[in-house]
Amino acid sequence: MVDSIGPNHSNKQRGFRSNYAVSGGGGGDEEEGAVREQERLLPIANVGRIMKQILPPNAKISKEAKETMQECVSEFISFVTGEASDKCHREKRKTVNGDDICWALGSLGFDDYGDSLKRYLIRYREAEGERLANQNKAAAAEAAAPEPLHFSFDLMDKRRI
Amino acid sequence: MENNPQQSGAPAPGYPSQAPYQHLLQQQQQQLQMFWSYQRQEIEGVNDFKNHQLPLARIKKIMKADEDVRMISAEAPILFAKACELFILELTIRSWLHAEENKRRTLQKNDIAAAITRTDIFDFLVDIVPRDEIKDDSAALVASPAGVTGVPYFYPPMGQPVDPAVYAQPPSHAWQSVWQTGPEDGSYGSGGGGASGNLDG
Numbered sequence: 001m002v003d004s005i006g007p008n009h010s011n012k013q014r015g016f017r018s019n020y021a022v023s024g025g026g027g028g029d030e031e032e033g034a035v036r037e038q039e040r041l042l043p044i045a046n047v048g049r050i051m052k053q054i055l056p057p058n059a060k061i062s063k064e065a066k067e068t069m070q071e072c073v074s075e076f077i078s079f080v081t082g083e084a085s086d087k088c089h090r091e092k093r094k095t096v097n098g099d100d101i102c103w104a105l106g107s108l109g110f111d112d113y114g115d116s117l118k119r120y121l122i123r124y125r126e127a128e129g130e131r132l133a134n135q136n137k138a139a140a141a142e143a144a145a146p147e148p149l150h151f152s153f154d155l156m157d158k159r160r161i
Numbered sequence: 162m163e164n165n166p167q168q169s170g171a172p173a174p175g176y177p178s179q180a181p182y183q184h185l186l187q188q189q190q191q192q193l194q195m196f197w198s199y200q201r202q203e204i205e206g207v208n209d210f211k212n213h214q215l216p217l218a219r220i221k222k223i224m225k226a227d228e229d230v231r232m233i234s235a236e237a238p239i240l241f242a243k244a245c246e247l248f249i250l251e252l253t254i255r256s257w258l259h260a261e262e263n264k265r266r267t268l269q270k271n272d273i274a275a276a277i278t279r280t281d282i283f284d285f286l287v288d289i290v291p292r293d294e295i296k297d298d299s300a301a302l303v304a305s306p307a308g309v310t311g312v313p314y315f316y317p318p319m320g321q322p323v324d325p326a327v328y329a330q331p332p333s334h335a336w337q338s339v340w341q342t343g344p345e346d347g348s349y350g351s352g353g354g355g356a357s358g359n360l361d362g
Contacts, residue, residue, distance in 0.1 A: 039219070039222055040222075040223060040226060042215055042216070042219055042220070042223075042245065043215075043216065043219070046214055046215050046216070047215075047249060049214065050214055050215075050246055050249045050250065050253075051249060051250075051253045051268070053250070053335045053336060054196075054250045054253050054254055054257075054335055054336050054339060055253065055257055055268065055336055056336055056340055057336075058266060059257065059260075059266055059267070059268065060266060060267040060268065061267070061268045062267055062268060062269050062270065064269065064270045065256070065268045065269055065270050065272065065273055068270045068273050068274075068289065068290065069249060069252065069253070069273065071289050072248075072252060072273070072277075072286050072289055073245050073248060073249060074223050075285065075286055075289060076244075076245065076248050076285075076286075077220060077223045077224060077241055077245065078223065078224075078226065078227060079285050080241075080244070081223075081224045081227055081230060082227055082229075085227060085229050085230045086229075089229065094231045094232050095231070095232040095233065095234050096224075096230060096231075096232070096233050096234065096237055097234040097236055097237060098234065098236035098237060098239075098240050100237075101236075101237055101240045101241065101244070102240070105244065108282070108285075109281065109282040110282055112197050112247075113244055113247055113248070115201075116197070116200060116201055116204055116243075116247065117240055117243060117244055119201070119204050119205065120204050120207065120240065120243050121236065121240060123204070123205075123207055123210075124210050124236060124239060124240075125236075127208070127210055128210070
């Protein structure tokens, strides 16, 4: 795969679909294809459920529409991930983190998403911080407790009481 | 769906067909703005970062399909779970606006196609929906604003098998945040009689 230098994003065949373009020969192809198909899409039940949430109660959704939405979401993930990943490369970092995602959303024109998710990320980090602090507290409390005494009747037992 | 005899947005002299359409656009803009303020509010109140509506492992897989992506922090799939939820919601809203314009109650692929075409930031999706998908009757637009009465509608899950990938139960009134409008608008699902529409879909 050709390495693209710089933010020249549009030329590169981005997206998960290009990675599955090669069809393997041999038996069991259809099944394999179906499995791969599932792996690159989010489950249709979950996607459909979210769509339903925002529609009026008597609205219906065609199966084709749900399938199309599945494709769109996966493309969205690839699109944003690609942009975030490019940034990491430019800055010589190996790990794509939350800030990169937020930045990528803003960079690609998803301003509302970027702003909302920045808030979400802050709240997530706060919650994680709290959770870890509580974990450490519990661990520290355990460590400070005196060890239970070990009694042994073995005369050869060299353990100290 | 009954037509509201009272047209909102009196046509300006000399432009009889434009004013109602502009009113519709304005209303659509408003609906999207309401969607975003509601979502921002929701985010401020989030406490549960463990349970999501979309499977994190699958999101990570999709991210990793890109060969250039090496390591992914734990935050990233969690953020994407939220981002994808917002994405699905927004694209659905925009698609539904098209369905409404064409007086349909079933969301179709061509509605999504129309939403993609009309929204700049969704340009990256044009390859997913072929051009001929867009069947547009919006030239025959009538300015009957579609809206819902402010009556809260509790929509409990009706004995559906629980998808183990989904734990979080989102508020059932999310749609009200977008489609709730003033009292002069017609209501959904009361096809002339008052009986509510089907619940399947």
